[in-house]
Amino acid sequence: MGNLRFQALKEALNRQPVPVSEAPRRSEIFGKNVFNEMAMRQYLTKSSYRSLMDAIDKGSKISRDVADHISTGMKEWAIAKGATHYTHWFQPLTGSSAEKHDAFFDVEMGDAAIEKFGGGQLVQQEPDASSFPNGGIRNTFEARGYTAWDPTSPAFILGTTLCIPTIFVSYTGEALDFKTPLLRSLQVLDHSATEVARYFDKKVNKVITTLGWEQEYFLIDASLANSRPDIMQAGRTLLGHSAAKGQQLDDHYFGAIPSRVLDYMRDLENECMLLGIPVKTRHNEVAPSQFELAPIFEEANLAVDHNQLLMDVMEKVAEKHKLKVLFHEKPFAGVNGSGKHNNWSLCTSTGVNLLSPGSTPMKNLQFLTFFVNTIKAVNDNEELLRSVIATASNDHRLGANEAPPAIISVFIGSQLTNVLDELEKVTDGKLSPQEKTELKLNVVGKIPEILLDNTDRNRTSPFAFTGNKFEFRAVGSTANCAKPMTLLNMIVAKQLKEFKLQVDSLIKDQKLKKDDAVFNVLREYIRDSKRIRFEGDGYGEAWEKEAKKRKLSNNKTTPEALKIQMHPNTIKLYEEMGVMNKIELEARHAINLEEYSKHIQIEGRVLGDIARNHVIPTAIRYQNILIKNVKGLKEIYGDSFKNYGQEQLNIIEQISHHIEQINSGITAMIDQRKKANKLEDLEKRAEAYCFEVKPFFEKIRYHCDKLELLVDDEIWTLTKYREMLLIH
Numbered sequence: 069m070g071n072l073r074f075q076a077l078k079e080a081l082n083r084q085p086v087p088v089s090e091a092p093r094r095s096e097i098f099g100k101n102v103f104n105e106m107a108m109r110q111y112l113t114k115s116s117y118r119s120l121m122d123a124i125d126k127g128s129k130i131s132r133d134v135a136d137h138i139s140t141g142m143k144e145w146a147i148a149k150g151a152t153h154y155t156h157w158f159q160p161l162t163g164s165s166a167e168k169h170d171a172f173f174d175v176e177m178g179d180a181a182i183e184k185f186g187g188g189q190l191v192q193q194e195p196d197a198s199s200f201p202n203g204g205i206r207n208t209f210e211a212r213g214y215t216a217w218d219p220t221s222p223a224f225i226l227g228t229t230l231c232i233p234t235i236f237v238s239y240t241g242e243a244l245d246f247k248t249p250l251l252r253s254l255q256v257l258d259h260s261a262t263e264v265a266r267y268f269d270k271k272v273n274k275v276i277t278t279l280g281w282e283q284e285y286f287l288i289d290a291s292l293a294n295s296r297p298d299i300m301q302a303g304r305t306l307l308g309h310s311a312a313k314g315q316q317l318d319d320h321y322f323g324a325i326p327s328r329v330l331d332y333m334r335d336l337e338n339e340c341m342l343l344g345i346p347v348k349t350r351h352n353e354v355a356p357s358q359f360e361l362a363p364i365f366e367e368a369n370l371a372v373d374h375n376q377l378l379m380d381v382m383e384k385v386a387e388k389h390k391l392k393v394l395f396h397e398k399p400f401a402g403v404n405g406s407g408k409h410n411n412w413s414l415c416t417s418t419g420v421n422l423l424s425p426g427s428t429p430m431k432n433l434q435f436l437t438f439f440v441n442t443i444k445a446v447n448d449n450e451e452l453l454r455s456v457i458a459t460a461s462n463d464h465r466l467g468a469n470e471a472p473p474a475i476i477s478v479f480i481g482s483q484l485t486n487v488l489d490e491l492e493k494v495t496d497g498k499l500s501p502q503e504k505t506e507l508k509l510n511v512v513g514k515i516p517e518i519l520l521d522n523t524d525r526n527r528t529s530p531f532a533f534t535g536n537k538f539e540f541r542a543v544g545s546t547a548n549c550a551k552p553m554t555l556l557n558m559i560v561a562k563q564l565k566e567f568k569l570q571v572d573s574l575i576k577d578q579k580l581k582k583d584d585a586v587f588n589v590l591r592e593y594i595r596d597s598k599r600i601r602f603e604g605d606g607y608g609e610a611w612e613k614e615a616k617k618r619k620l621s622n623n624k625t626t627p628e629a630l631k632i633q634m635h636p637n638t639i640k641l642y643e644e645m646g647v648m649n650k651i652e653l654e655a656r657h658a659i660n661l662e663e664y665s666k667h668i669q670i671e672g673r674v675l676g677d678i679a680r681n682h683v684i685p686t687a688i689r690y691q692n693i694l695i696k697n698v699k700g701l702k703e704i705y706g707d708s709f710k711n712y713g714q715e716q717l718n719i720i721e722q723i724s725h726h727i728e729q730i731n732s733g734i735t736a737m738i739d740q741r742k743k744a745n746k747l748e749d750l751e752k753r754a755e756a757y758c759f760e761v762k763p764f765f766e767k768i769r770y771h772c773d774k775l776e777l778l779v780d781d782e783i784w785t786l787t788k789y790r791e792m793l794l795i796h
């Protein structure tokens with residue numbers, strides 16, 4: 069049989085390793101293609117360099133003259149490295165990054181050809197914004213969009229193009245991208261956190277947010293991937309029977325990395341080094357063909373850009389190695405899905421990690437302050453946190469009996485639980501000297517020690533404290549980290565602002581000492597946010613029941629999860645914090661809903677196509693073989709043919725039954741799709757796709773997968789799970 073599956077298998081099995089050349093020392097090539105401080109010093113005048121550094125550190129404005137200088141320096145640096153083009157590089161709401169290349173090359177009036185790149189081109193550009201999702205903002209305001217340089221994220225060279233990280237906003241100022249609200253959230257968090265950090269150290273004048281993401285992904289042979297219409301179009305398999313050997317032996321996790329994959333990783337890491345992405349850890353994940361890559365954490369805006377860039381680079385390098393990266397949260401049923409843990413913390417201008425306990429009781433009180441305030445912020449906004457990670461693909465993890473659940477809770481470990489239990493008993497009002505000594509010595513003072521052996525890790529928690537940072541684990545592997553980070557920054561900023569007001573008022577009105585006031589406010593927060601803390605098994609049914617009692621949300625699907633985005637309190641919160649206004653929120657809400665419906669629509673179409681055009685014809689072909697066989701038996705044995713052909717007859721009937729179920733399922737699904745498409749209201753349409761269309765997927769799949777088990781392997785056209793997952 070010359071079908072695509074066997075051709076792909078042949079190609080996959082005959083792969084030759086792609087040679088990889090690695091630099092002997094990574095430190096030597098790190099950031100070579102980045103316009104970093106070293107390059108700036110070399111290519112900029114002292115005063116331009118200083119203006120740029122001020123813009124980065126203090127957010128000061130860059131004058132047009134200086135921009136002209138900087139662009140010239142940048143151009144010279146880029147050309148010296150072989151770049152011929154430049155582009156504004158931004159993150160529109162499509163979820164991938166966008167670029168439009170322009171050549172440096174220009175012809176002046178007359179005939180002189182030159183290389184040109186002015187300050188104007190560096191600072192602002194006007195891409196044709198009409199084809200990017202805008203949720204109606206442009207229609208409402210007839211506004212064009214423009215991109216504007218973000219000097220806090222350094223320019224870099226990708227291939228032969230100088231890429232300049234930018235924000236993307238409409239002419240009326242509304243954000244059309246992920247970066248703009250992120251930058252706003254970082255600013256408000258800096259402000260609130262600095263104020264609070266100054267209770268403990270007056271030298272602090274800035275607080276930055278740090279982010280270390282962990283990127284999970286599947287990597288399979290490109291020919292095998294391309295032989296599957298569902299992977300090509302939907303990024304995941306819509307049918308396929310589980311391989312006999314999946315992850316049940318636990319032999320993949322942290323196992324030896326297959327050599328072809330290792331070559332890919334080495335090549336990828338080399339590229340990352342050149343681009344200044346500080347990748348550090350690589351290993352196998354739980355499912356076969358699943359892997360993870362993690363960097364050293366960085367300032368959050370830079371880390372977000374680096375993750376976005378990494379995802380692009382991963383795809384490019386995979387092409388070279390004839391592999392295909394699957395970022396989808398659930399490419400294969402029956403084995404683990406992929407997430408993107410967001411490790412988050414705060415760091416002061418004096419270099420102190422505010423979520424890391426220190427050596428003195430005062431430093432530990434500072435740690436506790438940020439620790440408890442974060443928990444309180446999560447408690448008060450748990451449903452919102454769920455909503456910002458809601459997508460059709462992440463729904464396969466959250467709320468589908470897989471890590472982590474759709475219920476947001478915080479895990480802190482038993483030792484810190486004991487500390488919070490003690491703090492909850494703190495006296496109301498002024499603390500006695502004995503109580504304070506006792507607290508400082510035996511509760512707060514002991515934190516660093518107890519954290520040293522903080523070995524209890526809970527893998528089922530969606531939001532866990534892991535020693536010196538919080539880890540938001542419910543984020544999906546396809547996500548742009550900016551989305552969850554923007555919300556987390558904003559709610560913590562709001563919480564810290566409130567904390568400051570409360571502590572100040574206790575100091576002023578009740579004449580409490582500063583640390584007495586801090587203890588008092590923290591005690592109340594610990595009490596108020598108890599329901600969010602959960603140390604048990606997050607996957608269990610018992611937790612669902614318990615969470616319901618605690619009035620925690622449990623929105624298992626995206627349409628349900630997104631609802632809170634439009635709640636008046638949500639809009640008030642975003643507006644009050646200056647992170648997004650109502651127009652921006654409404655636009656994003658519309659985009660999220662539309663994206664959801666389109667996603668399910670595409671999956672439905674692809675499923676209908678492969679079930680009808682691959683599975684059913686193959687099943688009929690096999691059925692015909694059986695029919696011929698039975699006819700032959702009848703010819704030989706006459707009336708007693710059933711003694712020899714009964715099982716064949718059974719299979720013939722089973723095949724007919726499955727075909728009937730598949731075909732009628734598809735017809736009914738198409739009917740529901742038509743109905744859904746007629747709904748004008750985006751929310752109603754998304755709900756229709758979720759509750760009326762999607763349920764057919766399982767049913768159709770079930771019967772297709774049964775046929776896969778019945779039909780002769782030789783004629784089955786769709787590449788099987790065992791082939792995709794176990795061949796590298």
Ligand code: ADP
Pocket residue numbers: 278279280281282349362363364365366411412413414421534536537
């Ligand atoms: P894990 O056991 O969860 O893999 P690691 O210590 O390996 O924990 O860290 C995972 C990620 O957390 C890495 O990307 C790391 O850089 C990041 N990380 C460590 N400390 C911080 C911090 N202070 N802020 C943000 N991210 C951090």
Ligand code: MG
Pocket residue numbers: 282409539
């Ligand atoms: Mg982790």
